[in-house]
Amino acid sequence: xxxxxxxxxxxxxxxxxxxxxxxxxxxxxxxxxxxxxxxxxxxxxxxxxxxxxxxxxxxxxxxxxxxxxxxxxxxxxxxxxxxxxxxxxxxxxxxxxxxxxxxxxxxxxxxxxxxxxxxxxxxxxxxxxxxxxxxxxxxxxxxxxxxxxxxxxxxxxxxxxxxxxxxxxxxxxxxxxxxxxxxxxxxxxxxxxxxxxxxxxxxxxxxxxxxxxxxxxxxxxxxxxxxxxxxxxxxxxxxxxxxxxxxxxxxxxxxxxxxxxxxxxxxxxxxxxxxxxxxxxxxxxxxxxxxxxxxxxxxxxxxxxxxxxxxxxxxxxxxxxxxxxxxxxxxxxxxxxxxxxxxxxxxxxxxxxxxxxxxxxxxxxxxxxxxxxxxxxxxxxxxxxxxxxxxxxxxxxxxxxxxxxxxxxxxxxxxxxxxxxxxxxxxxxxxxxxxxxxxxxxxxxxxxxxxxxxxxxxxxxxxxxxxxxxxxxxxxxxxxxxxxxxxxxxxxxxxxxxxxxxxxxxxxxxxxxxxxxxxxxxxxxxxxxxxxxxxxxxxxxxxxxxxxxxxxxxxxxxxxxxxxxxxxxxxxxxxxxxxxxxxxxxxxxxxxxxxxxxxxxxxxxxxxxxxxxxxxxxxxxxxxxxxxxxxxxxxxxxxxxxxxxxxxxxxxxxxxxxxxxxxxxxxxxxxxxxxxxxxxxxxxxxxxxxxxxxxxxxxxxxxxxxxxxxxxxxxxxxxxxxxxxxxxxxxxxxxxxxxxxxxxxxxxxxxxxxxxxxxxxxxxxxxxxxxxxxxxxxxxxxxxxxxxx
Numbered sequence: 001x002x003x004x005x006x007x008x009x010x011x012x013x014x015x016x017x018x019x020x021x022x023x024x025x026x027x028x029x030x031x032x033x034x035x036x037x038x039x040x041x042x043x044x045x046x047x048x049x050x051x052x053x054x055x056x057x058x059x060x061x062x063x064x065x066x067x068x069x070x071x072x073x074x075x076x077x078x079x080x081x082x083x084x085x086x087x088x089x090x091x092x093x094x095x096x097x098x099x100x101x102x103x104x105x106x107x108x109x110x111x112x113x114x115x116x117x118x119x120x121x122x123x124x125x126x127x128x129x130x131x132x133x134x135x136x137x138x139x140x141x142x143x144x145x146x147x148x149x150x151x152x153x154x155x156x157x158x159x160x161x162x163x164x165x166x167x168x169x170x171x172x173x174x175x176x177x178x179x180x181x182x183x184x185x186x187x188x189x190x191x192x193x194x195x196x197x198x199x200x201x202x203x204x205x206x207x208x209x210x211x212x213x214x215x216x217x218x219x220x221x222x223x224x225x226x227x228x229x230x231x232x233x234x235x236x237x238x239x240x241x242x243x244x245x246x247x248x249x250x251x252x253x254x255x256x257x258x259x260x261x262x263x264x265x266x267x268x269x270x271x272x273x274x275x276x277x278x279x280x281x282x283x284x285x286x287x288x289x290x291x292x293x294x295x296x297x298x299x300x301x302x303x304x305x306x307x308x309x310x311x312x313x314x315x316x317x318x319x320x321x322x323x324x325x326x327x328x329x330x331x332x333x334x335x336x337x338x339x340x341x342x343x344x345x346x347x348x349x350x351x352x353x354x355x356x357x358x359x360x361x362x363x364x365x366x367x368x369x370x371x372x373x374x375x376x377x378x379x380x381x382x383x384x385x386x387x388x389x390x391x392x393x394x395x396x397x398x399x400x401x402x403x404x405x406x407x408x409x410x411x412x413x414x415x416x417x418x419x420x421x422x423x424x425x426x427x428x429x430x431x432x433x434x435x436x437x438x439x440x441x442x443x444x445x446x447x448x449x450x451x452x453x454x455x456x457x458x459x460x461x462x463x464x465x466x467x468x469x470x471x472x473x474x475x476x477x478x479x480x481x482x483x484x485x486x487x488x489x490x491x492x493x494x495x496x497x498x499x500x501x502x503x504x505x506x507x508x509x510x511x512x513x514x515x516x517x518x519x520x521x522x523x524x525x526x527x528x529x530x531x532x533x534x535x536x537x538x539x540x541x542x543x544x545x546x547x548x549x550x551x552x553x554x555x556x557x558x559x560x561x562x563x564x565x566x567x568x569x570x571x572x573x574x575x576x577x578x579x580x581x582x583x584x585x586x587x588x589x590x591x592x593x594x595x596x597x598x599x600x601x602x603x604x605x606x607x608x609x610x611x612x613x614x615x616x617x618x619x620x621x622x623x624x625x626x627x628x629x630x631x632x633x634x635x636x637x638x639x640x641x642x643x644x645x646x647x648x649x650x651x652x653x654x655x656x657x658x659x660x661x662x663x664x665x666x667x668x669x670x671x672x673x674x675x676x677x678x679x680x681x682x683x684x685x686x687x688x689x690x691x692x693x694x695x696x697x698x699x700x701x702x703x704x705x706x707x708x709x710x711x712x713x714x715x716x717x718x719x720x721x722x723x724x725x726x727x728x729x730x731x732x733x734x735x736x737x738x739x740x741x742x743x744x745x746x747x748x749x750x751x752x753x754x755x756x757x758x759x760x761x762x763x764x765x766x767x768x769x770x771x772x773x774x775x776x777x778x779x780x781x782x783x784x785x786x787x788x789x
Contacts, residue, residue: 033067035094036060037124037134044139045120047081048146050110055138057102059124064096068127071102078118080109080142091127108142116142149176150183150205150234150242159249162293163221163329168246170213172234174205180236185213188231193223194248196230219250221329222293226250253292259355259365262287262331271368272336272353275490277376279342285335288355290326297358298324300334304351304369311341313349313371323358340373346432348372348468375427375434377475378486386416389424389476391491392451399496400458400470402530402561403503403601406493408454412476414444421479428456430495431468435459441479458495460505460528466497466562497561501531502538502592502600505568509588510702510714514609519577522702522714523605524666527592528568529558537595542573544588549575552593554718556698565697570666572700572716581612636720639696643670645689645717649705651679660706661687669695669721696721 040056047053061067071089075082084105094100106120121137153171160166174180181204187196197216205211215232228248235241263269264285276282290296300321306313318335326332349371357363393409400406406428414420425439438454458470470493477486510522525540534557541552553571561567575588588605637643651657656678663673673689689703699721704714 033069033126033133034062035067035069035124035133036062037122037136039122039136039138041138044141045106046141046143047106047108049108049112049142049144052105052107053140055104055106057104057122057136058099059092059094059102060099061094061096066093066095068093069133070125070127072123072125073104074121078120080112080116080118081120081140082107082109083120106140112142112144114144118142144177146178147176148178148180148236148238148240149174150180150236150240151175152232152234152242152244155232155244155246157247157249158217159251160217160219161251161253162219162223162225163253163291165216165218168215168217168230168248170215170232170244170246171210172205172213172242173210174207176240177207179206180204180238180240182237183211183234186233186235187215188233191228191230194219194228194230194250215246217248219248221291223250225252255360255362255364257365258290258292258296258363259298259326259357260289260291261353261355261365261367262289266331269367271370273368273370273372274338275372275374276338276340277374277381278340278344278346279376281337281339283335283337285333287331287333288324288326289331290328293328295328296326296363298326298355299358300324301354301356302351302369303354303366304349304371306349306371308345308347311344313341313344313373314339338371340371344373346373346375346429348431372471374471374488374490375429375473377425377427377473377488378477378482380483380486382487383483384478384485384487386414386420387422387476387478387485387487388413388415389474389487389489391472391474391489394472394491394493396491397494399494401496401498401501402458402460402464402528403505404458406456406458406470406472408438408452408456408472408474410452410454410474410476411449412444412452413449414446417446419443419445420485422450422476423479424452424454424474424476426454426456427473428458429471429473430462430464433462433465435462435464435470460503460530463564464495464562466495466532468495469493470495497530497532499532500535500594500598500600501529501561502535502558502594503528503530504540504590504592504601504603507590507603507605509605509608510704510711512606512608514611515577517577517579517581517610517612520574520713520715521577521608522572522574522704522716523588523590524570524572524700524702524716525553525590526568526570526666527556527558528561530561532560534559535594538569539593540571540573541591541593541599542575542588543591544586546584547578547581547586549578549588551575555595569698570700571718572666572702574714574716577610577612581610583610583612585609636722637693638722639693641693641721643691643693643719645673645691645703646686647675647689647703647705648684648686649677649679650684651681654681656680657707659712661689662704662706663689663691663701664704665691665699665701667695667699669693669697669699669719670701693719693721 038058045053057071059069059071069092073083086103089102092100118140119137120140121135123135124133125131126133151173155168155170158166158168182202183205184202185198187198189196195218199214203211228250230246230248232246233241233243261269266287272286274282288298300317302315306315316337318337324332351369352366353369354364354366390411392411394406408426410424412422412424414422421441421443423439423441425437427437428435436456436459438456440452440454442450442452444450472491472493473488475486475488478484504525505528506526508524511519523542527540529535536557537555538558539552539555541550543550551573553573556569556571558569559566585607587607590603590605591599592601593599645663647661649659649661658676658678661675661677670691670693673691675687675689677685677687679685700716700718702714702716705712
């Protein structure tokens with residue numbers, strides 16, 4: 001508890017203290033001064049090495065009373081520069097509301113090697129105190145001496161032909177320490193035979209950067225063949241200059257390109273082609289151009305055979321073909337005329353057409369020269385203008401393989417005012433050989449069009465030449481009035497020949513329709529090599545996975561496509577319907593297989609209906625075991641040989657049966673052989689079938705056993721027939737061919753033939769073995785057997 005009297009004393013003391021504080025604050029010279037500082041340069045100052053810069057500093061007294069100040073800076077901490085002031089910057093009295101200017105001279109050091117940036121700070125302090133009244137600063141950039149410099153890289157030597165152009169690229173560098181602007185390149189070219197254009201026209205470069213000037217150098221036609229010197233200069237706006245020089249080597253146009261063939265529209269060509277019918281005439285205008293700068297006299301030289309052995313295509317040139325003058329960079333027209341004989345062979349005549357300078361045989365140019373003599377499809381020639389046709393499919397140069405079908409789509413238009421019954425006929429040619437044809441007829445209304453779809457087969461049986469293209473010819477004519485309206489067109493197709501390829505050209509099956517369990521089926525298959533390589537150890541396989549059948553033929557060799565009979569082989573594969581096969585409809589896949597296992601072509605057989613096991617029942621008539629056995633199925637013989645097959649036939653039934661045994665060659669390489677035999681139930685016997693060899697090569701055939709008009713069994717054989725080399729017909733073939741134990745007249749084997757065999761030049765051990773082998777077979781037929789020893 002405080003007494004009232006004490007409170008009043010404390011209030012008086014507080015009031016006295018307050019008055020003392022106010023008097024101190026209001027006393028003269030005690031309050032801080034109020035000044036302002038401004039610099040003549042507020043942005044960056046740039047000072048070059050060893051040089052000075054003067055900066056004006058203005059200090060303004062914002063009070064009405066005088067102020068004494070000191071002006072200070074931080075130059076002591078910056079070794080690269082120094083400052084001096086005028087007037088002296090210390091103990092300066094500034095009257096009230098007055099200003100004082102100070103000129104600060106800033107000097108850069110003399111050892112600056114690269115640009116340095118520093119911040120210079122100025123402080124105004126009240127004299128006698130440490131109070132900073134105001135502060136300002138400025139950025140100072142200290143730079144080495146200005147050294148503008150331009151340098152060119154040495155240009156590479158460039159080579160350019162007369163009449164053409166090349167680009168000479170020159171690199172210009174700013175190797176100084178300052179930016180250069182408006183740098184303009186120029187070329188001093190005193191050579192009228194060279195034209196030069198520059199890109200770009202002007203540019204700017206920062207210090208240390210570079211740019212590329214491109215000079216397009218174009219020697220005129222006829223420019224001398226030598227080295228030309230070109231002086232190059234670059235000037236910047238401040239007078240900085242760089243110079244260099246370049247060498248341009250001018251060459252003449254090579255001799256093989258100084259002459260050019262042009263078509264009638266003066267476009268360069270590399271091929272001159274005529275499509276003509278037999279009995280036709282044709283002509284084309286070409287131009288001969290001299291690309292060089294020298295005058296030439298040239299000859300036209302056709303290098304092509306136009307003779308088919310009986311007729312010759314007539315060829316002429318107008319105005320002349322010899323001594324044609326050609327001025328530099330000019331062309332001269334020449335008309336090429338052809339006249340095809342009525343009987344001229346239908347094919348393509350190919351060669352070259354050359355133009356050559358009469359004084360320099362190395363100045364020469366060649367182009368291809370082709371004359372396609374086409375079939376005269378229209379009987380009365382191409383007549384009328386109402387019909388027009390376009391080949392929509394195939395396209396030119398489409399590729400087709402042997403064995404493929406060309407699907408042709410033709411759009412025919414009738415431009416007449418009447419309906420036309422129009423026939424479109426398509427032909428497929430290989431060289432001068434007609435491979436296939438197809439035709440269709442439709443009525444086309446006036447001013448309308450119709451589409452015709454035709455199919456042409458690239459048939460391997462037509463002796464296709466792999467070196468010739470396939471050519472599609474199409475004609476359209478008014479049905480019954482070919483003399484009024486007929487037009488024809490063509491399309492050249494590519495014949496595709498792969499390196500390795502086989503084609504199954506034909507196949508058949510010995511039975512069709514319904515068959516029983518155990519039935520033997522024979523499949524004669526002909527394979528053609530349609531590839532570009534010879535094939536060895538190729539084979540044919542037959543497959544049906546449902547029946548569990550997978551059999552392959554004996555291997556065969558076939559030569560590359562185009563070698564006739566040597567390019568194809570025939571094999572016969574025999575398979576048996578399994579005795580446990582289920583009833584159903586089956587077909588077989590036949591594959592042509594390369595020696596590496598690649599299946600390159602497949603076809604499908606006709607369907608058969610098997611009367612087999614169904615719901616646990618066994619089909620009636622199923623017989624197990626084979627009915628026919630051939631003791632040797634692979635034969636080697638020579639052309640003209642008689643071959644014999646010993647065939648063992650068995651009667652597996654319970655009744656007497658008569659059998660017909662027949663040898664059927666696949667093709668015409670041998671004669672058909674036929675014998676008959678009657679067997680008791682369960683009996684068997686051997687019968688001999690004879691045939692004669694008519695053709696050489698690898699061949700095959702079937703030995704078939706029939707009874708009551710039905711085929712009981714069949715088996716395939718293969719033969720390799722060679723040309724006779726010694727002019728004689730051998731008694732026996734090679735390779736183990738089995739012969740009958742009796743001669744054709746029924747006499748025993750040990751007759752004159754044996755004596756001849758034993759006394760022949762090659763007799764000896766081989767002949768004795770053959771005789772013993774024949775005796776063994778003879779004894780087996782009679783039921784006698786030699787002891788096992």
